[in-house]
Amino acid sequence: MTDEIGAPRTPPNPATPHYAIYFKIWGVLLVITLLMVFTRNPAILLPGMAAKATLIALWFMHLKDERRDFIFYIAASIVLLSLILFAVIVPDGKVM
């Protein structure tokens, strides 16, 4: 391994990495996907998409391990602006 300018100089963890949690998340994502495909019910689809995105962001992208203020910036910028878009602007399509 080589060092990089700007990267926190944390030494590699010599312990064996644990992969089990990622395969558990993978299993949950598949179950939610199958549930969404077989029901195709908006009451399942919207929470299903939100749940999958949350699992990917928190565990796969390790957002849960970041500082709280950083999590807030990311969540506020993406979730809040997307909510404004989909809750305020998109419904106007009905009357156009």
Added chain:
Amino acid sequence: MTTMAGTESRWTGGLSPFGMSWQKLMMWWFIVTDALLFAGFLGGYGFSRLGSSNWPRVEEFFSLSYLTVMTFVLISSSATMACAVAAAKAGDRVAVARFTGLTTAGGILFLGMQAYEWAHFISAGGRPWSNPHGDARFGSYFFLVTGFHGTHVLIGVLILFVATLRARAGRFTGNGIEVAGLYWHFVDLVWVFIFGCFYLI
């Protein structure tokens, strides 16, 4: 220089805002802007669909089973990417190369399936400017959104292919693999909404 203790406190202009590398922070900002780009695409799609009286029923010309397998491939590649990041943090060169290689293979498989999907839709008369199954705008949105996503996958495959070669040679950093992983997971995250909005709702 900022000490490790300094990176844990609120950023005051040091080298590591939010206690992370600049590469990782820049990737997160890119993800924010790219997420809003896709949100705009899907918002436009929803706007047009709500105002349309003849929006096509996608199950009449797309196979949901096939699309579910595509989703399975992408989710699986995201899981192997998460394992690659864990292996890189542990300094396990062989495992990093194996997992990034598997992720690359998953990305290539997804792209191949996407190409087949496009060919199928084109052979059924779908064009970016027309669509024999209903509202012409469906064709525009389909090629625009899945095309943009597919381009992201292609870029990710190229990045991961290089990462795999570098890992095999022992020339990788935990930080570099983590940043590549963030990009790949984002590609998976966007597909969650494309799959849901285009094919399921």
